[in-house]
Amino acid sequence: MADAKTAKINRLNRIEGQVRGVAQMIENDRYCIDILHQIQAIRSALGKVETQVLKDHAACCVAEAIASGDEAEQREKFEELVTLFEKAKR
Numbered sequence: 001m002a003d004a005k006t007a008k009i010n011r012l013n014r015i016e017g018q019v020r021g022v023a024q025m026i027e028n029d030r031y032c033i034d035i036l037h038q039i040q041a042i043r044s045a046l047g048k049v050e051t052q053v054l055k056d057h058a059a060c061c062v063a064e065a066i067a068s069g070d071e072a073e074q075r076e077k078f079e080e081l082v083t084l085f086e087k088a089k090r
Helices: 002-027 032-068 071-089
Strands: none
Touching: 002 032, 032 071
């Protein structure tokens, strides 16, 4: 789990650098298509981090709720996921 956490932090640090790079590209009046390509790369990288965090949540938090046998906790975790996906659709 520590390796997965380090991997996510490293990826976020790279994304942070990419965002700073895009700001620099805009300041330097770089070609719009080049800037847009970088923005797409940032979105893709963020999507990968998001997917990994979601997988971690399912493997840990949701699995624990299921294993606990506590229906209220299970319902809460399920509702959290539904709310998350509803927000993503907006």
